[in-house]
Amino acid sequence: MAGEMSAVGSFILALLLAGYLGQQYLPPPKPKVVGLDLGTTFCSVGVFHAGTGEVEVIGDEEGRKSLPSVVSFTATGIHVGHDVQDLVDSNPQNTIYDAKRFIGKVFEPDVLISESARYPFQVTNNNGSAEFLITTNQTFTVSPEFIGSQLLLKMRKMAEKHLGVPIHKAVISVPAEFDEMQRNYTIRAANMAGLDVLRVINEPTAAAMAYGLHKVDVFNVLVVDLGGGTLDVSLLNKQGGMFLTRAMAGNNKLGGQDFSQRLFQYATERVRQQYGVAPSLKEDIHRLRQAVEEVKLNLTVESKMLLRVPLRVLTQGPRGPVEEPVVFQEPISRELFEELNTDLFQKILTPIKTVLEEGQLSKEDVDEIVLVGGSTRIPRIRQLIAQYFGKEPNTSVDPDLAVVTGVAIQAGIMGGSWPLQVSAMEIPNRHLRKMNFS
Structure with missing residues (x-):
């Protein structure tokens, strides 16, 4: 009987050793x-x-x-x-x-x-x-x-x-x-x-x-x-x-697209002020939107960015509308971006206050604040949340x-x-x- 137990023990030990060696030296299986x-x-x-x-x-x-x-x-x-x-x-x-x-x-x-x-x-x-x-x-x-x-x-x-x-x-x-x-x-x-x-x-x-x-x-x-x-x-x-x-x-109507739209509207108005006409060609609007989105993303780490985009504005010539190639340039600061979106950023606190009230908790009772989604990278949004709770989010x-x-x-x-x-x-x-x- 003792011999049988010893054999079983040796077998189990061999299996464990084989498993350990397999993990150390064999490539792990591919995730499926x-x-x-x-x-x-x-x-x-x-x-x-x-x-x-x-x-x-x-x-x-x-x-x-x-x-x-x-x-x-x-x-x-x-x-x-x-x-x-x-x-x-x-x-x-x-x-x-x-x-x-x-x-x-x-x-x-x-x-x-x-x-x-x-x-x-x-x-x-x-x-x-x-x-x-x-x-x-x-x-x-x-x-x-x-x-x-x-x-x-x-x-x-x-x-x-x-x-x-x-x-x-x-x-x-x-x-x-x-x-x-x-x-x-x-x-x-x-x-x-x-x-x-x-x-x-x-x-x-x-x-x-x-x-x-x-x-x-x-x-x-x-x-x-x-x-x-x-x-x-x-x-x-x-x-x-x-x-x-x-x-x-x-x-369900608040997000990064809305923040970009505010900046896009500002840029469109600046184009109109500089050239007398807002961008109207589909390609120009697309380029301007892309440039605005890139500036918004970069402002999460930079305090100031230059919005620079080639456009073809329609100006009135002697024989009718004429496409004039221009390069629109406009400095955009993080401060300006925050100012354009002040009211939208403040709206973020409304559902936060609601879930605490519904959950019957005070803000001091929250152990961890977890941020999800690319728009939570925006420094002002993180600052607002940290100020409200009195501690930094994770x-x-x-x-x-x-x-x-x-x-x-x-x-x-x-x-x-x-x-x-x-x-x-x-x-x-x-x-x-x-x-x-x-």
Whole structure:
């Protein structure tokens, strides 16, 4: 009997030793479950690497780790992400963005008309569901989940090319306020892209995981998610390894696009003052918008930037309108940018105050303030949040990639990757409602 026990013990020891040596000297297996952040404005794909325990957010051929959530239809095919940027102004009626706002939602006719009024493309009503009307060499409609599927397919192919293995399984994030139908339609979009969704995780929970809050001693976490088009604020309560969303509020008409628009309006007026006419050619408007966006991004690290863009202004000649080439130059300071957006920045505090009130907490009770979304890079926004709470928000993670990082960790958990991670479970809060301000 003792001999048998000794043999079993030796066998187990040999297995453990083989496993250890395998981890040390054999290449780790390639990830086969990806984490997907299908954002309103940008989307990303990430993986958790076994062995190293590191998260990698996968970039495209040029190393860009965020893909614009835009799909354009032309007579030659379907264009996705960065390939669409030059088509936004030249093919606006067939270029679809913000599809996530419509996915899985049932609209009253007047509400859908109101929601779609802000877009250059046509939104139609199919028994309460939104569809987008496309006219190229033929006329047809596409659903929001089809738009989502094209973005997810693009990211799946990026991951497969980078990893060198086929990808069929994924974990995907959704806004905390998404109901069952919106979550199911998001899963449907993934299925259309050839992906089996192993878990759907709330974006605020994913962000908290990216910051490692599922493994440390915190209780109340405030997640401020300010992207290109929307502001979402969530108050999470951690109970053991589980997160409960206590309150949500936001503004679905506030984001980086609005800040850029203020600067674009200012630049347009300065062009008019200098040359007597505002830019009117599509190419000029597109160039000016791109230049304004670049200046806005650079002002997060620089105090002053020069806005410089070649234009062709239409001036009145003796024989009618004449295109005159000019180079418009205008110094833009961070102070000016903040002044142009003062009222918009102040609106960020409204949903923050609301979730604290709804969650019955004082601002002193918040253990961690987590920033998500590229617009939270803006120094004035960080300053406003820090002043309100009397402490600095947590900025240890890239806000653009916080959600996809957390989703990738969850994908590693679902794929059984080593080293094992502590899983962050979510406690469903069926009675939760989101307060929206605009």
